[in-house]
Amino acid sequence: MSAPYVSLAGIAKRWNGQLGVEGISLDIEEGSFVALLGPSGCGKSTTLRLLAGLELPDEGTIHIDGRDVTTSAASDRNLSMVFQSYALFPHLSVAENVVFGLKVRRVPKAERQKKMARALEITGLTGLEARKPAELSGGQRQRVALARAIIAGQRLCLMDEPLSNLDAKLRNAVRKDIKKLQRDLGITVVYVTHDQTEAMSMADKVVLMKEGRIQQIGSPDDLYNRPANTFVAEFVGAPPMALMPSAQVPGFGSDHTLGLRAEHVRMVPRGEGRLACTVSEVEFLGSETLISLDCDAASGLSVLLPGLRMMSEGEHVDVTFDDKDLHRFDPSGQRIG
Template sequence: MATITLSNVSKDYGGGPVLRGIDLEIREGEFVALMGPSGCGKSTLLRLIAGLEEPGGGQIHIDGRLVNDVAPKDRDLAMVFQSYALYPHMTVRENMSFALKQRRLPQTEITKAVEAAAAKLGLTALLERKPKALSGGQRQRVAMGRAIVRDPKAFLFDEPLSNLDARLREQMRYEIRKLHRELGATSVYVTHDQVEAMTMADRIVALNDGAIQQVGSPQDLYDNPANLFVAGFLGSPPMNFLDATLAPDGALVVEGQTLVRAPLSLPPGTTVTLGLRPEHLALTTPADGVPVRVDMVEPTGTGRVVHLALGAQRLKLFTMDTRPLAPGDAVGLMVPPGAPLLFQPGTGTRIG
């Protein structure tokens, strides 16, 4: 197991900065997810840790050792890619043992390591098969097994589940997390999928536009997002954002309707962005809540996502309420006092 420390790390390919001033410490035995949209710099950051890219500035330490100029093979890290990268002419056993043979380890030691990893991953019966005879999920387990047998200081995962269907992704999320718990190894996991980040990570590093937006536990980022980006990226359905104005009595007014009161020391007339999680909202009658109109209803099995129109603005509500609803119906919206999050328009900074 290893600690990984990045200090003011940057990267620029010539067309502008890809990473800007990254400061991050990954603790020994921790599972950290680097999460963000395509182009945010998360895969580049992983490749810098692996040594596949050179930083433009800053320092990278692994277990206290500066590794900026250390070759990938000498960093003692194992990487699992999205594309499996298995040798098609080799059996599962040969794929998993390849790196150990390159180290010229004794055959008995190689066999023991491969069979132990295969048992952990449910691959024992597949050891003599070639990749073409395996499913996508089995191939990804082989790629993980090849990494495990090396007994590295840390595992680096680069969107390893992106090529799998939804059911397999769910299964592999469980298997990777279980494996991490058993091995206790430091793991860095790149994903654009907020469900993967929320369900697997000890801590999430939210990245956007080459910079860290927030670092914390999944629940902390969900409950206390630092800005609009983090608030909008986590959650399904995603958070609603409404333009609101602060009234003299402290009420937040949207489209002429008072939604909730806000404990803000801001002057009346101040415009804010109001954030509301769909699952925090409730339906009632128009007389008992804020009058809104049903735009669309999406059944999910466990409940329904109800699209609502509040004047010219739109929002979503998740409910297990089974009352009949149809587009055009007039209903009431209830917003609990502790539900709203407030953000500064323009900058997106959290202000309440």
């Protein structure tokens, strides 16, 4: 088995005794798309900065392409970066922004022009070479930043929340662009986001973090269908997984916690369900309706029904589910089985 292209082993970073990240160990295969996901302050951007060489770890090692870069400068790590803020020079044109790095490295003009034309074509910016950043939309500015990363020709690209300044429609479009670019160019991408939709739709591997530590590493399917603990269960998925004490569910008498996804909950006639609830909110989503429920036995319980379903808040309903669809967690919140 070949060695991973990027490897972080036992990485820790603290500031004045305050935890940044702790015990970060992660292997990244070449050509993969890895998302660092988690709430604000969980350490995902710190992890990216450590990988980039913008911060140095207090403990642990970092290897890129078989080379120990733990204490190497960012410029010696053979990687490119795309930031949330675009980081474009406002006084330079699109073309000048894209080739700036090549110019600094004294790449011959003919080669610069050839690489620029290719990068602009890939990112859909051909024809906008003479425009200044102020004359571009947010999506176009982010594409300039992507073109600049592409033209650098590095096999590893780090992206720090690159879409957070865009509106929802643009985020969706540029998200597809980034994934297509990564696939077409065969580059390795490490992508920081707090948006689970971005992580789940783009990444081959998702690294979910909380309070400076990794909670689970796996495919989007793993995190959704086999959450390692109750934090993962509640963070991943919209709506999140409902959790309930097992003693509250008829047929279960232990001190475990049970988890249940909305798509596995069914409404049944009164008196025939496993739980009695009241409707707290009804949200029409287009192809289906999300009905949020108040239930003494469960927190966050909801049910997805096809099409438009009209129900009144406060209406009493019974719900049921199959035991095979229940996720089990021990008293510490860790997955069982």
